[in-house]
Amino acid sequence: MTVDVEVMKPPRTEVGALGWLRKNLFGTWYDALLTVGSVAFICVVLYGVFNWALNTAKWGVVTTNIKVFMVGRYPYSEVWRIWTSVGLFLVMALVSLVVWKRNVTKARRGVTIAWVIVLLLTIVLLKGFGDLPLIPSVPINIWSGLMLTLALGIVGIVASFPMGVLLALGRRSSLPVIKVFCTTYIEGIRGVPLISVLFMSMLMIPLFLPPSIRLDNVLRAMVAMTLFSAAYVAENVRGGLQAIPEGQYEAGRAVGLNEGLVMVLIVLPQALRAMIPAIVGQFISLYKDTSLVVIVGLLDILGVAKAVTGQREWIGTQKEVFAFAGVIFFVTCSALSYASRRLEKQLGVGER
């Protein structure tokens, strides 16, 4: 026997787009007022922006100087090396995306090793060697533009991550010497602004090194950014480590793992996963802070932007130039946070 139940549909005004509008935007008379007011405001702003961007703005300043923005003073005859590097990176990114999305566990180690090789290869390719006929040396000193920004950012991120993990482990070490050293380092760095670390690296590093070794300015900036960022990464990682219950260490020891393996196989994977948002946040802020190198005389993309607006024929084009630089930063930072969200999702399976 079946029972006929009359299915009553909800009133039309309560569901669907109309219902949503009614509920969220026109619920009360002041909601309606706010809605109308905001829409009007948004329209005015958007009209202004588009009107400027499409009619008034002289985008010629960007298109004419695009090479300067991208690679700065890098010799144009050698720009193919940059394209090759970018191509390598894109191919690697694509391969990683496929491998991780398809969950090809076996290929992961290969891809990771390939990344390291590609990174080293890129450095060699971009820098070149004095005697090689195909890739003559390009002094790192003249790296500038977006290329410098990316180089500082990538080197800073790649180098400060392992250093930060080691510092965090050191700060939790039971050996007093290591603990005191790491704690002093972290607190010392966190106690000074990045600019002063940059100045110090420009002025002090040459004093410590023998006169025969001369580090390029760009290299010194890379060292400074890495040392600075590592302290912050270390604190983030330490936060993650503290969240791991003692029972995890005990379970690891009880099955016979030594302390190092307990750390690498059990504690760090969990701690780092929990800290991905914070660590990526630190990386994004490191990437944006690379623009501070202008102060020590390097031309990152913002430095180039400033120089371009100083050219006589492009006077009065600050808006266009800085809007362009802003868009570039926005796109690259968004890419970083997108990557972090993917990583979180990838590793978040089976979280308790």
Added chain:
Amino acid sequence: MENERSEASETREMIICRDVHKWFGDFHVLRGVNLTLTKGEVVVICGPSGSGKSTLIRTINRLEEHQKGDIIVDGIELTHDIRNVHAIRKEIGMVFQHFNLFPHLTALQNVTLAPVYVRRWSKDKAEEVARQLLQRVGIPEQADKFPGQLSGGQQQRVAIARALAMQPKIMFFDEPTSALDPEMIKEVLDVMIELAKGGMTMIVVTHEMGFAREVSNRIIFFDEGDIVEEAPPDRFFTECKEPRTMLFLSQILTT
């Protein structure tokens, strides 16, 4: 003749604790514990909370350090030498009250981790053994799930499989059913009973007196850092003499 006998008995004695003392700061947790387990023996330790019974078994595999006395596991003396500590931990499988599974690994990976990295088995061999063990504890179909997706009883059974994967000669259970919902206790106890009947040497810290009655060789009542009384299960419940034991039994048996 005398020497021969003592040597033979050395190999049969899996665990020897002689006058073991431990302090947490000023607090004297273990006060001269003497305990000997022979091969295949199943011992249940019960006692009020805070009496030091968990600390005792955690001391034997060096999750805690004792400050005085000797501990010898299967002929290996527990010293500060890290090699001895690791050798002893390989002999002893441990199951915790709160399971302590590795949440970032699947059930199968939880079981294979130690065999691969400590025993240096190939991944294929470790997985084969792990699947057999998961079969043995009754959850072969859960192999690829993460601990967070399993019930408490299933998690504890994975934890037992993980401990067994190292092929230990001795198993420690530290209140294995205390954190479980009542309907899941039996599935874990069944696995433990099967293990005990299979001849495993076991120390079980628990208040599950049904389990103690069914499979244990000895029940130890532990209080204030020492063994108060011990007896085989058939005599323990009827013939205990100490008022503390009687009080404790009356408390746990009525509830």
